[in-house]
Amino acid sequence: MPWPQYIFNCFSSIPNIPTQESDYYGPYDALLNYLFPPAEGFMVSPQHKEPNKHDSVDMTIVYLIQRNRHVVFFLEIKMGSSIDHISTRAKADEQMRQRYADVFESAAPVLHGASALGTKLCFYKLDLGTGQITPAPNERDFRRVTDIAPRSWWCYDILEPDGERKLESVAQEVKLVAAAISTR
Numbered sequence: 001m002p003w004p005q006y007i008f009n010c011f012s013s014i015p016n017i018p019t020q021e022s023d024y025y026g027p028y029d030a031l032l033n034y035l036f037p038p039a040e041g042f043m044v045s046p047q048h049k050e051p052n053k054h055d056s057v058d059m060t061i062v063y064l065i066q067r068n069r070h071v072v073f074f075l076e077i078k079m080g081s082s083i084d085h086i087s088t089r090a091k092a093d094e095q096m097r098q099r100y101a102d103v104f105e106s107a108a109p110v111l112h113g114a115s116a117l118g119t120k121l122c123f124y125k126l127d128l129g130t131g132q133i134t135p136a137p138n139e140r141d142f143r144r145v146t147d148i149a150p151r152s153w154w155c156y157d158i159l160e161p162d163g164e165r166k167l168e169s170v171a172q173e174v175k176l177v178a179a180a181i182s183t184r
Helices: 005-012 021-035 080-084 086-106 161-182
Strands: 043-049 060-067 070-078 107-117 120-127 132-134
Touching: 005 021, 021 043, 021 060, 021 070, 021 161, 060 161, 070 086, 070 161, 080 086, 080 107, 086 107, 086 120, 107 161, 120 161
Parallel strands: 070 107
Antiparallel strands: 043 060, 060 070, 107 120, 120 132
């Protein structure tokens, strides 16, 4: 089912050549509140993450979706141009894996996440029982350039039908997991 027109309108408000990650914050906030409505017990909460001294000066906003004090989904946003470089894809992947570690104790038994490079998404999934995150990263080899987070991982554009269907499918799975938490 296509997104409501107001979602497309929000994303069309992004400049043709975005200059900062914050250009995406409002549109993604609208989309996440559409997928995870407060009336259904979800809370979409932007979290400001300060860079550590080894990171760039960029701050990061991570959207946590919670239900009954459990993190059930999260989304991290980077510039769309990040998809063009091995190093920025690797950094986006590294940050996603770090967020899993950050929320592990308050996470749902299965925790989905998404890395957004502009409107292109890579979907992640953590099984709390095994601690395994998919997709598994390619191993880094410091003797050569290694693409540990291939461009092909960000294959779902949320403004295209396949991307819409995939994100809606993940949202439905998240809602099933969240419903199971609320009945415990």
